[in-house]
Amino acid sequence: MEVHLNIENQARSVSQTQQYEQCGWRFYLQRVERVVPRPAAWSSHGTAFHSAVEVYEKSGRALPVEAVVQLFSDRYSELVNKGLDKEPNTDRWLAAGRPGGADIEHRYVLGQEQAAYYVRWAAENPTRTWTTPDGQPGVELYFLVKLGGVQVRGFIDQLVQDDDGSVRPRDWKTGxxxxxxxxxxxxxxxxxLYNIEVLRADWYLAKEGRLSRPVKLEDLREEEVGERFADMDAAVKRGDFPARPGFQCRFCDVSHACTFRK
Known part of the structure; x- marks a missing residue:
């Protein structure tokens, strides 16, 4: 199968790799054929929450709760309106457990509540954000590094400075x-990139308003991570995009263009 050069040669990411591993055909439809995905309010919800918390953390947690909630509201509305421009019929939006229009309204209120709670949680849980040697705060920190012989890029939601001197990656989750x-x-x-110790990582779980248990990483080897990127990169370059239809098809945003969907 012929693959466009841009997808062959671009840097990889966690989301690309996991999407390919879940269903290579979805990867092909979305990233090679450029099928326009169906909108989903959960995507706007997650992005808007991240945007609001990013600004709050970069402010040194100085913003009042009302400002953080407004940041969420403005960004969510912007993203939903863009989705409506592409697909005005909310019945065609991806949603779980309720119609698309009701899901949009539900997540607007839920996201506001979660943004407000994050500010209250932060006040009770002081956190030191790690700063890079050049003075950049470890919030939505971009990285580009070679793993398994493959260029890998991404953004880290937050890097926390632990008391033992190590640095802890933290990911903010609304799902x-x-x-x-x-x-x-x-x-x-x-x-x-920084020759520093990373012994553990965690998630902030917005649905529960708390941190997860730490994920232990002291025994993690670079090779086991790099191998997954290398395998995915090699498969894409040889044009191998196996379809894996199943339960996940109902949450696939390009299933409308897929002949394998269940």
Whole structure:
């Protein structure tokens, strides 16, 4: 199968790799054929929450709760309106457990509540954000590093300075799916780029308003992370995009263009 050069040669990411591993055909439809995905309010919800918390953390946690909630509201509305421009029929939006229009409204209120709670949680849980040697705060920190012979890029939600001197990657989650591979990638990337210890990582779980248990990373080897990127990169370059239809098809945003969907 012929593959466009841009997808062959671009840097990889955790999201690309996990999407390919879940279903190579979805990867092909979305990233090679450029099928326009169906909108989902959960995507706007997650992005808007991240945007609000990023600004709050970069302010040194100085913003009042009302400002953080407004940041969420403005960004969520912007993203939903863009989705409506592409697909005005909310019945065609991806949603779980309720119609698309109701899901949009539900997540607007839920996201506001979660943004407000994060500020209250932060006041009760002081956190030192790690700063890079050049003075950049470890919030939405971009990285580009070679793993398994493959260029890998991404953004880390937050890097926390622990009392023992190590640095802890933290990912902010509004959904239920958590990826250890994501945290592992962050760990090996930060070790390589800054030569610092990364012993553990965690998630902030917005649905529960708390931190997860720490994921232990002291025994993590770079090779085991790099191998997954190398395998995925090699498969894409040889044009291998196996379809894996199943339960996940109902949450696939390009299933409308897929002949394998269940």
């Amino acid at each position: 239920s799916t958590k990826s250890k591979f994501q945290l592992q990638t962050y760990a090996v990337a930060i070790r390589k």
